[in-house]
Amino acid sequence: xxxxxxxxxxxxxxxxxxxxxxxxxxxxxxxxxxxxxxxxxxxxxxxxxxxxxxxxxxxxxxxxxxxxxxxxxxxxxxxxxxxxxxxxxxxxxxxxxxxxxxxxxxxxxxxxxxxxxxxxxxxxxxxxxxxxxxxxxxxxxxxxxxxxxxxxxxxxxxxxxxxxxxxxxxxxxxxxxxxxxxxxxxxxxxxxxxxxxxxxxxxxxxxxxxxxxxxxxxxxxxxxxxxxxxxxxxxxxxxxxxxxxxxxxxxxxxxxxxxxxxxxxxxxxxxxxxxxxxxxxxxxxxxxxxxxxxxxxxxxxxxxxxxxxxxxxxxxxxxxxxxxxxxxxxxxxxxxxxxxxxxxxxxxxxxxxxxxxxxxxxxxxxxxxxxxxxxxxxxxxxxxxxxxxxxxxxxxxxxxxxxxxxxxxxxxxxxxxxxxxxxxxxxxxxxxxxxxxxxxxxxxxxxxxxxxxxxxxxxxxxxxxxxxxxxxxxxxxxxxxxxxxxxxxxxxxxxxxxxxxxxxxxxxxxxxxxxxxxxxxxxxxxxxxxxxxxxxxxxxxxxxxxxxxxxxxxxxxxxxxxxxxxxxxxxxxxxxxxxxxxxxxxxxxxxxxxxxxxxxxxxxx
Ligand code: ADP
Numbered sequence: 001x002x003x004x005x006x007x008x009x010x011x012x013x014x015x016x017x018x019x020x021x022x023x024x025x026x027x028x029x030x031x032x033x034x035x036x037x038x039x040x041x042x043x044x045x046x047x048x049x050x051x052x053x054x055x056x057x058x059x060x061x062x063x064x065x066x067x068x069x070x071x072x073x074x075x076x077x078x079x080x081x082x083x084x085x086x087x088x089x090x091x092x093x094x095x096x097x098x099x100x101x102x103x104x105x106x107x108x109x110x111x112x113x114x115x116x117x118x119x120x121x122x123x124x125x126x127x128x129x130x131x132x133x134x135x136x137x138x139x140x141x142x143x144x145x146x147x148x149x150x151x152x153x154x155x156x157x158x159x160x161x162x163x164x165x166x167x168x169x170x171x172x173x174x175x176x177x178x179x180x181x182x183x184x185x186x187x188x189x190x191x192x193x194x195x196x197x198x199x200x201x202x203x204x205x206x207x208x209x210x211x212x213x214x215x216x217x218x219x220x221x222x223x224x225x226x227x228x229x230x231x232x233x234x235x236x237x238x239x240x241x242x243x244x245x246x247x248x249x250x251x252x253x254x255x256x257x258x259x260x261x262x263x264x265x266x267x268x269x270x271x272x273x274x275x276x277x278x279x280x281x282x283x284x285x286x287x288x289x290x291x292x293x294x295x296x297x298x299x300x301x302x303x304x305x306x307x308x309x310x311x312x313x314x315x316x317x318x319x320x321x322x323x324x325x326x327x328x329x330x331x332x333x334x335x336x337x338x339x340x341x342x343x344x345x346x347x348x349x350x351x352x353x354x355x356x357x358x359x360x361x362x363x364x365x366x367x368x369x370x371x372x373x374x375x376x377x378x379x380x381x382x383x384x385x386x387x388x389x390x391x392x393x394x395x396x397x398x399x400x401x402x403x404x405x406x407x408x409x410x411x412x413x414x415x416x417x418x419x420x421x422x423x424x425x426x427x428x429x430x431x432x433x434x435x436x437x438x439x440x441x442x443x444x445x446x447x448x449x450x451x452x453x454x455x456x457x458x459x460x461x462x463x464x465x466x467x468x469x470x471x472x473x474x475x476x477x478x479x480x481x482x483x484x485x486x487x488x489x490x491x492x493x494x495x496x497x498x499x500x501x502x503x504x505x506x507x508x509x510x511x512x513x514x515x516x517x518x519x520x521x522x523x524x525x526x527x528x529x530x531x532x533x534x535x536x537x538x539x540x541x542x543x544x545x546x547x548x549x550x551x552x553x554x555x556x557x558x559x560x561x562x563x564x565x566x567x568x569x570x571x572x573x574x575x576x577x578x579x580x581x582x583x584x585x586x587x588x589x590x591x592x593x594x595x596x597x598x599x600x601x602x603x604x605x
Pocket of ligand 1: 123366367371389390391392393394395396397398
């Protein structure tokens, strides 16, 4: 299976990933782009205005302005800063929600891609790993998919601030500007080293966190609750948790040491920078080149200038990192689909038409281990076929090949003589209704669970299918009847159906889809053999005229079928009706007698 799915990993780079975000905003929430620009402009406006407040007041005092003039200056700045800050806050609030919206659009694309991807992709480690990474990049406000907007704004803001302050400091000697630039760049490089350390060790961080969360999740898991109690796993889990938490503390200690060194170096460089600026500017004041208010202005501008420079470097490096994080989202979204979906030939189901499925010379395996070798099988319209065999014989794999979830490594699956690989695979899926071992109950109403669609729900059909499935009495006894919610984990007061009732619900779901081909892959495995046999009989009666494939490892459940295949050793070991196979007296007979004896001895029959 893997061999057809090798692919070239396409790399996008920071610039393309930034453009991807801009495009996503342009397509869904264009206001985010201009709001981000406005955010940067307003932040710079607030900063520059604030820079001038104290020097201007000092200047008014120096030139002995009158009290009203002084108050006017103060009022002018206060009102100005308040007004700009208010608009800035308003813009930031809108931008915040806009950014979330853009992220959610991308998240939806990821979810859609996952739900629409073919089965082999879903099982492919590289693909699922990418999904985990993509989700991680999309799952909160501080992750790259949203935080990148803050970086865009920050970068623009820092560049604008840098240019304005550079022009302003043009009057001061170049030595001050140079000392400021050099100490800032050095300070940045030291803190970059600490961040780099953190980045290089992120996998260690993730690994430990993953283990801690795994242990915590297991301790709370509903399914595991019984095992924890019965096997006394509490202490073991607690010990594991303590061990991983200690590992995490050790890791944090090492990380904090890096930051401490960076902070100390930043402090020393800051003292150096301010010292040079103080000495130089005091020298200018004493020489009568600048006034006290100008001294204040320039000195404040030096620290502002420092902030802009380190801001630019920080934002560039953050952008680089966020670009790398976004890479996984893009790789996931652009992951090549091995199946032909919409681009395949359209296949329209014609009611009343006979559909024959043929597996011709099919070989298939998982990552090198063969499950089927040169298998041939034809399922005719209306036929009831049973596939039986021991665990691991390949029953589920056969169902997945019939359903078109996997493609054979060799040979082909044909629908009325045509290779299904050429068809739109989603159209092909419309021909098949299946209930599988791991069937899903949606946290919604009974009706939606039957129709698997909340929008176009045919209530009459739902009622009819529930009745045929033998669940009418139960559903109509519930206060909200067909609107009864299922799944207690999600809905308070939801109803929990028993195993047998769930099976009937699944039967109703299958009847609702009304496809010409029906597949049952042991959805009843958790039921007792009699209940399984009953439900299979019911499926049999209600799917007359349809082709049906029944899977079971209990031979008694499927003896009503027109044809039974016993799967063993990578192929069909025996084939015939129940009676024919018993008459043969071979492997099927052996297994049947073994199982009958087992059930009789265990009092289940
Ligand atoms: P059955 O349904 O008869 O119990 P399966 O079709 O599930 O058997 O499995 C057939 C063989 O293929 C088993 O050896 C099983 O371990 C292996 N197998 C099934 N699914 C996978 C998978 N996704 N990846 C790798 N091996 C698998």
